[in-house]
Amino acid sequence: MENKSIVILGATGSIGTQTLKVIKKLQGFEIAGIVFGKNLNLARNIIKEYKIENYYSPFYPNYKFSSLEEFLEALHPDIVVSAIPGFDGMISSLKAIKYTKRLALATKEALVCAGPFIKKECKNNNVELIPIDSEHSAIFQLFDNFVERIIITASGGAVRDKKVSKLSKLTPKDILKHPVWNMGKRITVDSSTMVNKAFEVMEAYELFETNNIDVYIHPTGTVHGAVLLKDGTVKIHFGFPDMKIPIAYSLTYPERKYINPNWPEFSSKNFDFCEVSSEKYPVFFYGKSIINNLSKRIAFNAADEVAVERFLKEEIKFTKISEIIIETCERINEKVNSIEDIIEIDKFSREYARNI
């Protein structure tokens, strides 16, 4: 059987580099090409190490391809791994659907800001949409028609064991120490505000078409998700927090070909759960309350990106991130009929959030 060809959008990021490692370990897959952003040094190393012939970056135009569309058109890969963070990732995911058979999706913003458009485009082009995120991959692996409720877990980020009264004093340095996952800066801050988890609830709402979603704080990150079935059965997805596992699954689905026989201990410390505090994570509850309002979700994402940037530059306090997001979302309430509408709401929200 011929190898399946893969294009990675966002090859130099955390998901991108782990995807490269996974493909190296798997049989039957090959890298058709990579797309990267500004990290030219890392991209050069990857191109050399993995002997990659086709690559594209909007920041460093390559002689072969003048646009992402041209690049994808030339390669027509079996699978596109979509791992460009932020609003750009949403746009490139949408573009990629036309040129592949499977979209393995890590970019949260794709479903958060454009869920209905992404799903419609996948349906029209007969493209499989497979989530990469550990929580959604877990639910995707357990989901069936009899699910009544979904549970996903959250680390609680760096603020989990801090007092609410101390939150406003936390610096970027404090926040960037994440207890479980080693990730990019924005997503690490988003873990601490639980904006990240609000995004995941929005994504789960799009992927599994239910708003019956509960979130528990779970320090070890060993339980990724669970489904509660109508008959009283619960299926739980358990394992080490290692993104390579759901990345591999998104490539090999419906089979499993990744060999990694390491499982966490069956011990109660790996099954510690508690409720999410509305005092500590107010913006999470706000995010959960707007899951069926697409315009507010777009504003939520845009304002968060701006607010996190401002926090990382030490322009604002940690607790101000949530305030900026909520204030921006409250300003927005629109019908979203097109990608142009998304772009416009995104632009307006960023501008608004910058000036709060």
Next chain:
Amino acid sequence: MENKSIVILGATGSIGTQTLKVIKKLQGFEIAGIVFGKNLNLARNIIKEYKIENYYSPFYPNYKFSSLEEFLEALHPDIVVSAIPGFDGMISSLKAIKYTKRLALATKEALVCAGPFIKKECKNNNVELIPIDSEHSAIFQLFDNFVERIIITASGGAVRDKKVSKLSKLTPKDILKHPVWNMGKRITVDSSTMVNKAFEVMEAYELFETNNIDVYIHPTGTVHGAVLLKDGTVKIHFGFPDMKIPIAYSLTYPERKYINPNWPEFSSKNFDFCEVSSEKYPVFFYGKSIINNLSKRIAFNAADEVAVERFLKEEIKFTKISEIIIETCERINEKVNSIEDIIEIDKFSREYARNI
């Protein structure tokens, strides 16, 4: 669509009466007939309450049917629920396969003493074999080609929190207080010796064709089983210990139609696990060591039935149960080529165990 017809073998027992309740709550199923043993009073109540027209007991020959075969031949039910305990249950399960499309199996002895014969008969007659036992149902619901190891849980029975040095002093009354499940007498004693769990490992070996099976003591009985997949993923089956759930699943599989939206709390007390003590449960480890020796498994079952009876009559101490079983099994090592061989080994083992 026409209702699916069900015959219950062992209708007056714990599984039998719960099956009746489940069928009453489900739509699309009807009781074609029941088979019972000596409990005539309860059988009469059931026949009246559920308006059952066809029934059979070898102890109370009914005017309509002179044998189990004649009874099953007349009804040809879609599903036979096989819940007669002990060696008799094995024989009636084997007989039932010829007259149905699905064997929903609760009788442990069927797979323990005649696993290869039951499986072959099911295959030849194109009959689905669906386990009812909560642990096996859990694994059955989670199993796929990528499973590397199976985990099932054990309550540890009434001796779980007793000191090893006190075991020989325990009376039938002490032992019959089971911490989780409310079951028949023999199975409750078997829980405390963990003979029960050795049976389940043997059954899992037959059902899932692996000997990579681990058992953990788990006090709350909320985790029924788990599968460890080759890629590092673990799927866990969680829920209240309520036999009606796996009974319903065995009837409605591959769908779920039983409405019971009650799930245990996600709290670490529901996820407490510990290793099985070889000092406290020696016969469990012995049973696990003989899973691929069918003659010893037959002896294991026969000797246990005799030893438990002797213990319940207060002829022997609690710790003597294990000794009798091991001594009997050590005496046996035969090829098992037929049901007649099984019957002979069973008979010999009972005799032998009675005289130890």
